[in-house]
Amino acid sequence: MPSVKFVGQDEDVRELAGDAGDTVMRIAVDGGIAGIDGECGGSLSCATCHVHIDAAWVDRVGPPSDYEAGMLESTDSVQDNSRLSCQIIFSDALDGLVVHVPA
Numbered sequence: 001m002p003s004v005k006f007v008g009q010d011e012d013v014r015e016l017a018g019d020a021g022d023t024v025m026r027i028a029v030d031g032g033i034a035g036i037d038g039e040c041g042g043s044l045s046c047a048t049c050h051v052h053i054d055a056a057w058v059d060r061v062g063p064p065s066d067y068e069a070g071m072l073e074s075t076d077s078v079q080d081n082s083r084l085s086c087q088i089i090f091s092d093a094l095d096g097l098v099v100h101v102p103a
């Protein structure tokens with residue numbers, strides 16, 4: 001089963017298996033990743049699912065939509081590699097994806 005690696009705020013790494021079609025937010029929340037809350041359930045209205053995409057994966061994950069980018073601007077730690085993880089649909093092509101949980 002493909003998996004995602006979540007790098008925590010203290011640099012701890014947890015690898016969680018995910019099903020294709022799940023969002024990265026759902027994988028994180030179901031796995032209890034601290035700092036990814038997904039309060040709105042993925043309806044693009046809370047930004048509590050903010051992650052930083054590892055540099056090696058930015059191109060494969062792709063950029064945010066204009067609306068998502070606007071939501072990201074409301075977060076404290078927005079960077080060029082920021083995404084809302086509820087907008088990233090996991091797939092076999094993203095097996096091994098590395099995301100960092102913002103401070």
Ligand code: FES
Pocket residue numbers: 025037038039040041042043044045046047048049084085086087
């Ligand atoms: S879970 Fe609310 S914006 Fe992603």
